[in-house]
Structure formats: structure tokens, C-alpha cells
Amino acid sequence: MSAPLVHDPSGFRLPDSQRRALQWSMFIAIVAMFAGVAHGFAQALSYAGINVLQSFPGLRSYYQGLTVHGVTNALVLTFAFSNGFLPMLTARALSRPLNTFLVRATFGAMAAGVALAGYAMLANKASVLYTFYAPLQAHWTFYLGLVLVVVSTWLAALNMFLTLGAWRKEHKSERIPLLAYISVISYAMWFLASLPVAVSILGFLLPWSLGLLERVDPLLNRTLFWFTAHAIVYAWLLPAYVSWYALIPKQVGGKLVSDALTRGAFIMFLLLSIPTGFHHQYTDPGISTTMKAFHALLTFGVFYPSLATAFSVTACLEMGGRARGGRGLLGWITRLPWGDPSVSAQLLAMLTFVLGGITGLINASYTMNQVVHNTAWIPGHFHMTVGSAVYLTIIGVTYWAVPYLTGKKLWAPKLAVAQSWIYAIGLLIFARGLISGGLQGMPRRTFIAEATYEAAGWKLAGALTGIGGTIMTVGMLIFFLIMAMTWLTGKQDGAPVDIPVSESLTTPATTGWERKMDNIRLWVIIAVALILVAYGPFFLTYSVNLVSPGFKLY
Ligand code: HAS
Ligand code: CU
Numbered sequence: 001m002s003a004p005l006v007h008d009p010s011g012f013r014l015p016d017s018q019r020r021a022l023q024w025s026m027f028i029a030i031v032a033m034f035a036g037v038a039h040g041f042a043q044a045l046s047y048a049g050i051n052v053l054q055s056f057p058g059l060r061s062y063y064q065g066l067t068v069h070g071v072t073n074a075l076v077l078t079f080a081f082s083n084g085f086l087p088m089l090t091a092r093a094l095s096r097p098l099n100t101f102l103v104r105a106t107f108g109a110m111a112a113g114v115a116l117a118g119y120a121m122l123a124n125k126a127s128v129l130y131t132f133y134a135p136l137q138a139h140w141t142f143y144l145g146l147v148l149v150v151v152s153t154w155l156a157a158l159n160m161f162l163t164l165g166a167w168r169k170e171h172k173s174e175r176i177p178l179l180a181y182i183s184v185i186s187y188a189m190w191f192l193a194s195l196p197v198a199v200s201i202l203g204f205l206l207p208w209s210l211g212l213l214e215r216v217d218p219l220l221n222r223t224l225f226w227f228t229a230h231a232i233v234y235a236w237l238l239p240a241y242v243s244w245y246a247l248i249p250k251q252v253g254g255k256l257v258s259d260a261l262t263r264g265a266f267i268m269f270l271l272l273s274i275p276t277g278f279h280h281q282y283t284d285p286g287i288s289t290t291m292k293a294f295h296a297l298l299t300f301g302v303f304y305p306s307l308a309t310a311f312s313v314t315a316c317l318e319m320g321g322r323a324r325g326g327r328g329l330l331g332w333i334t335r336l337p338w339g340d341p342s343v344s345a346q347l348l349a350m351l352t353f354v355l356g357g358i359t360g361l362i363n364a365s366y367t368m369n370q371v372v373h374n375t376a377w378i379p380g381h382f383h384m385t386v387g388s389a390v391y392l393t394i395i396g397v398t399y400w401a402v403p404y405l406t407g408k409k410l411w412a413p414k415l416a417v418a419q420s421w422i423y424a425i426g427l428l429i430f431a432r433g434l435i436s437g438g439l440q441g442m443p444r445r446t447f448i449a450e451a452t453y454e455a456a457g458w459k460l461a462g463a464l465t466g467i468g469g470t471i472m473t474v475g476m477l478i479f480f481l482i483m484a485m486t487w488l489t490g491k492q493d494g495a496p497v498d499i500p501v502s503e504s505l506t507t508p509a510t511t512g513w514e515r516k517m518d519n520i521r522l523w524v525i526i527a528v529a530l531i532l533v534a535y536g537p538f539f540l541t542y543s544v545n546l547v548s549p550g551f552k553l554y
Pocket of ligand 1 (some may be wrong): 052131167191233234236237280299302303306307309310311313314317333347350351353354357358360361364365369372373374378381382383386390490
């Protein structure tokens with residue numbers, strides 16, 4: 001790590017009880033990551049024709065492993081991390097403590113949720129994949145566990161809203177500090193987005209799994225799922241963007257480029273992340289083509305704030321690189337602090353995310369989607385988004401946040417730099433395999449190692465997937481080693497004592513239209529209106545068909 005970071009200038013220090021609870025939240029995230037990585041390795045090898053499932057004690061099917069992989073990585077790791085990260089940043093930005101009861105309750109709900117869903121998955125009572133599409137039916141503990149995971153995010157959001165509300169009472173005429181603003185907007189968006197899946201689970205799937213409801217409507221639940229689950233990908237991404245916008249500039253010696261642009265990008269995510277879910281359902285019957293086209297259009301809309309982010313973040317990196325002596329058109333890139341593991345992991349996150357963004361645009365294109373839908377291309381896409389931008393940013397943040405929360409120095413920082421490179425290189429090989437296999441019709445969610453059919457071209461694609469996945473696994477094992485050693489043997493000195501909060505080139509305007517950006521309630525109302533336009537026609541004209549009993553196939 002670079003030199004220890006300075007104290008919060010206001011003298012604020014997060015209370016120890018809250019630090020401890022946030023530390024446990026990070027701990028759950030890393031344990032989830034471990035379970036996810038182990039099963040990811042088996043999935044990758046399956047594409048290469050190698051079956052290692054029997055080496056996992058207690059694992060009964062490919063789909064059991066794939067469910068564990070998806071749920072732990074996508075639903076537990078991401079939210080366990082954000083539940084700690086975003087409130088911690090809000091507290092720091094506002095220089096005031098959080099509500100200790102809510103910090104603990106957030107952790108408690110997450111831990112109970114993970115225990116319940118974990119039991120269901122490990123007992124092979126919930127091999128329904130992370131999308132849990134009906135009519136595949138899981139044990140009630142799986143659904144209840146997921147509800148508790150969502151409740152934990154609501155508690156974290158409530159904690160941030162209350163902390164911000166209390167701050168605003170005392171600072172009526174001031175602009176909300178940027179870091180608090182973007183952290184709160186991220187979870188405000190997620191709170192809105194999470195309501196449809198809550199309706200799906202509490203209204204249908206949970207009573208159905210308990211036998212209180214005999215049949216469910218698969219299309220209705222699928223639609224409620226994607227209503228939430230397109231936006232969920234931005235709930236995973238936005239904490240990474242918070243780090244790229246507001247923390248990384250400080251870490252590379254640059255400044256955040258524009259306060260207003262940053263707030264504007266987050267407002268666009270609040271407005272456009274949710275009314276786009278039909279782009280996962282282009283091939284579903286029962287949804288009008290007009291509405292699918294409308295969601296396609298808005299998907300191109302939500303692409304825009306990510307483009308703006310790409311330019312803005314690159315500009316701040318360039319500023320940092322030049323301040324460190326970088327010359328010429330690209331000389332600043334090599335001058336960035338690549339030797340700081342927190343920075344290198346996040347720079348690699350950004351670089352790999354460029355490919356994730358491009359593949360996303362292809363998915364979103366209505367007709368091209370027909371070529372890639374349900375093929376290995378899709379996991380190719382999402383490993384270059386959630387598996388890179390989000391994963392590597394979580395890793396990068398962890399490299400300063402675990403020392404910050406525990407007071408212990410990061411173990412083997414040079415190895416940590418190598419770790420992120422190994423993972424990123426593995427990821428690119430792995431995703432290249434999936435993407436090319438997908439273009440040749442290789443299906444996703446299929447146990448290729450035991451498939452009785454194959455097509456020319458799948459061999460190379462599968463081999464690359466297996467090789468890349470193995471390299472990623474090695475990278476992650478090094479990460480777990482570094483974390484375990486930091487926690488267990490880390491020395492109590494040299495750890496950063498403050499969060500790396502960046503300065504902005506432009507200070508927030510105190511007069512004029514920009515002040516309206518801080519009216520979060522107004523933006524939430526506009527977001528709800530857009531959601532009604534995008535989803536209203538479907539729900540108003542849809543007649544519910546409770547037709548399907550539950551199936552337990554694996
Ligand atoms: Fe996606 C499917 C469209 C982004 C995750 N996506 C998925 C699935 C997942 C997922 C998990 O329209 C599969 C779901 C399933 O199981 O079925 N996605 C998009 C689009 C974007 C996008 C248009 N996806 C994400 C993100 C995810 C994610 C982010 C997780 C975090 N996706 C789709 C569609 C489908 C889909 C369809 C359905 C496909 C189907 O048929 O099933 C965009 O929003 C992406 C915008 C991104 C960019 C890149 C910006 C780059 C930045 C980095 C800049 C830094 C630099 C570094 C340049 C525009 C910000 C400089 C550094 C130096 C060192 C110089
Ligand atoms: Cu999506």
C-alpha cells in the first residue's frame with residue numbers, strides 16, 4: 001500500500017462497535033466469495049470437458065453447484081459488501097456515526113438469510129439457480145433466506161437515509177457531500193428495484209413452497225424477477241462506481257472531474273436502471289413487442305451514464321498520472337500507482353469492464369440478442385461485468401478497507417498486486433472462451449462435460465474457458481490467503497486510518513438549478529413515474545394464470 005492515509009480532517013472516527021459489525025459484513029462477503037469461487041472452478045472445467053463434481057463432498061448435481069455459485073457470488077457477496085461499504089462511506093462523508101442498532105440488524109438479517117438459503121442449497125433442496133424461475137421449486141428456507149438478504153439491504157438503506165436526514169436537519173442550506181449523495185442514491189435505486197421481487201417471493205413463491213398456494217404463474221414471476229433483476233446488476237455496479245468516482249482519484253493522486261456530472265450520472269441510474277427489465281425477456285411470450293422495444297430503447301439510455309463514467313474516470317486517472325510525472329499521450333498510464341494493490345485491482349476492473357459494456361450493448365440489441373440469448377455468450381458478458389468490474393473492485397476496496405476496519409496492515413501487498421493481474425488475465429481467457437463458444441451455439445447452464453452432443457468450435461472455446469477459469473481460481477486462492485493472513489497475523493501498525501476520499505475539481509454550486517440534484521425525493525418520484533410507464537401496460541393488461549405446480553428436477 002502507499003503511505004498511510006490521513007485522518008478525516010473533521011476528526012470523526014467511526015465508533016468501534018460499528019467498525020466491528022461492518023468488519024463482520026465484509027467477512028460474510030469473503031466467505032460467500034470462497035464458496036462461489038470453488039464452484040466456479042468446477043463450472044469452468046465442465047466447459048473443458050472435465051467433470052470434477054464428485055470431488056466436492058456432498059454435491060449431488062451440476063445444478064446444485066451452479067446455484068451455489070450464482071447465489072453466493074451474485075446475491076450474497078455483492079450485498080454483504082455493499083451493506084458494509086455504502087453506510088461506512090455515508091458516515092465518513094457526513095462525519096457522523098450510523099445507528100448502531102441498524103448496523104447490527106443489517107448484519108444479523110444477512111447472516112440469518114445466508115444460513116437459511118445456505119442450508120437449502122447445501123441440502124440440495126434448492127437447485128433452482130440464482131434466478132429461481134418458477135416452476136422450479138425450492139424449499140421454503142431458500143426463499144425466506146433470500147427475503148432476509150433483501151431485508152438486510154433495506155436496513156442498511158434505512159440507516160443511510162436516517163443518517164443523511166439527521167445531517168440535513170443541521171445543514172439546511174448546504175449541498176449534500178458528494179460521497180454521501182452517490183452512496184445513498186445507489187441504495188435508494190436498489191430499494192425501489194427490490195420491491196417487485198419481494199412481491200414475487202412473499203406473494204407467490206414462499207406460500208407455494210409451503211403448500212399454501214398450489215400453483216403459480218411462471219411468466220408473472222419471471223417478469224417480477226427481471227423487474228428487480230435487471231436493476232440488481234446496477235445495484236452491484238454502483239458501489240464500484242462510487243469507488244471509481246469518489247475514492248480512486250485520491251488513491252492515484254488526481255481529482256474527481258465534475259461534481260455535477262457525477263451526481264447527474266447517479267440520477268440517470270436511479271431513473272433508468274429499473275424500467276429496462278424486458279431486455280432479459282426478448283424471447284418470452286406474453287409480453288408485447290412494443291413494450292420490449294421500449295425497454296430496449298431505455299437500455300440504450302442506461303448505457304449512457306456508464307459511457308460518461310468511462311470518460312470521467314479516465315480523465316481523473318490522466319490527471320493523477322500526469323501529476324506523478326507522466327508525459328506524452330499515454331505516458332501517464334504507466335505512472336499510475338500500479339504497485340498499490342487496491343489501485344491495480346480497480347484499474348484492471350475498469351479495463352475489463354470495457355469489454356463487458358460492449359457485449360452488453362450487443363445483448364441489448366433486439367435482433368442480435370436472438371443469436372446470443374441462452375448461449376455461453378451471456379456468462380461471457382456477465383463475467384466481464386459483475387465478475388470483473390464488481391469483483392475486482394470489491395477486491396481492490398477490500399485491500400484498504402479490511403486494514404482500515406481491523407487496524408491491521410495488509411499482508412504481502414506485492415503478492416496482492418500479482419493477485420489482481422492473475423485474476424484479470426484468467427478472466428479474459430475464460431470470457432474469450434465463453435463468448436466464442438456462445439457464438440457457435442454452445443448453451444449456457446448446461447453440463448457440457450457430460451453432454452452427448454457437441455459442435456465444431458466448442459472444443460477450443462471450452463478449453464479456453466477451463467484454462468482461464470483455472471487461472472482465475474489460482475488468483476482468488478491467493479486473495480483468500482492474503483485476507484486470512486491479514487486477519488490472523490496482520491500487524492497492528494501501518495494500516496490506513498482514513499478512507500481515501502477525493503477532492504473534486506469543481507465544488508458543488510450553492511445556487512441555481514444544480515441544487516435540485518439534491519432533492520432525492522423528487523428523483524425517486526420521477527423514477528417511479530418512469531417505472532409505471534414501462535411496466536404499467538403489462539401489469540394492467542395481464543391476467544394471472546396460476547397454472548403450474550412445483551417441479552424439483554435435480
Ligand atoms: Fe448485462 C445479461 C445488457 C451491464 C450483468 N447482464 C446480463 C446478465 C448479468 C448481467 C448477470 O440487454 C445475465 C442474467 C441472466 O442470468 O440471464 N448489461 C447490458 C447492458 C449493460 C450491461 C446494455 N450487465 C451489466 C452490468 C452487470 C451485468 C454492469 C453486472 C454488474 N445484460 C444486458 C442484456 C442482457 C444482460 C440485454 C440479457 C441477455 C440475455 O439474452 O439473456 C450496460 O449498461 C453496460 C455499460 C458499460 C459500459 C462500459 C463503461 C466502462 C467503464 C470503465 C472505464 C474505465 C477505463 C479505464 C476506460 C458502457 C466505466 C481506463 C484505465 C486505464 C488504466 C487507462
Ligand atoms: Cu439487464
